[in-house]
Amino acid sequence: MVLIGPALSVLTGIPVDPDAPHARQWLIDELAKPEYQAAKPSWFDLLAQAVKDWFASLTLPSASGAGNVFLIVAIVAVLALIVAAFLVFGVPRRARRTRTGTVLDADDGRTADRLRADAAAAAAAGRWSDAVVDRFRAIALALRERTVVTMMPGTTAHEVAERAAPVFPAHAGALRQAAAVFDAVRYLGRTGTADDYDTLTRLDDALRGSRPQLGPDADASALLAPR
Numbered sequence: 001m002v003l004i005g006p007a008l009s010v011l012t013g014i015p016v017d018p019d020a021p022h023a024r025q026w027l028i029d030e031l032a033k034p035e036y037q038a039a040k041p042s043w044f045d046l047l048a049q050a051v052k053d054w055f056a057s058l059t060l061p062s063a064s065g066a067g068n069v070f071l072i073v074a075i076v077a078v079l080a081l082i083v084a085a086f087l088v089f090g091v092p093r094r095a096r097r098t099r100t101g102t103v104l105d106a107d108d109g110r111t112a113d114r115l116r117a118d119a120a121a122a123a124a125a126g127r128w129s130d131a132v133v134d135r136f137r138a139i140a141l142a143l144r145e146r147t148v149v150t151m152m153p154g155t156t157a158h159e160v161a162e163r164a165a166p167v168f169p170a171h172a173g174a175l176r177q178a179a180a181v182f183d184a185v186r187y188l189g190r191t192g193t194a195d196d197y198d199t200l201t202r203l204d205d206a207l208r209g210s211r212p213q214l215g216p217d218a219d220a221s222a223l224l225a226p227r
Contacts, residue, residue: 101187103140106153112142132192135200136182157182167212174203
């Protein structure tokens with residue numbers, strides 16, 4: 001403000017001694033000129049400076065504080081990786097569980113015949129989901145009782161179908177479809193239907209009336225007439 005008056009005085013030849021309000025207005029008008037506005041920092045400049053200041057703030061004077069800085073940076077890095085993984089691979093789908101759902105519970109001591117009876121009782125009561133689950137379990141357990149397939153508490157429906165398909169090639173497709181229905185009802189929340197139960201019942205009856213096609217190394221007991 002001190003220089004504006006003398007400068008105008010030199011240019012105009014008229015002595016200028018403005019009061020405070022006039023001097024402030026002259027300064028505002030001067031700074032509003034394009035050459036001054038062009039020199040103002042852009043939003044990118046302000047953002048870059050803010051990031052720079054943040055990194056500078058991570059430098060702590062004490063050695064004990066350095067661990068906190070590295071912890072914060074590590075947490076931020078892990079969160080960034082998690083977000084990137086979701087963006088690239090998407091949210092895990094429940095359908096991936098179909099190959100991990102087990103057929104039998106570890107504490108389920110029912111026989112195949114008992115499972116069939118329980119399935120029939122559930123069907124009579126209109127509890128189709130329970131009927132579907134128990135009927136497939138009866139199919140799987142009957143195959144184990146005939147030593148056609150090896151089955152443990154952790155065996156999945158998909159594994160049962162794949163092991164039984166070569167032994168009953170005429171029913172390979174039906175076995176795989178039955179495993180898919182079991183997984184959908186037991187693990188994916190789909191409601192079983194009367195048609196699902198009827199399909200599994202027909203498959204169970206067909207397998208009970210079929211002789212397994214086993215290789216020369218198979219257990220001889222599996223060659224006996226089906227139960």
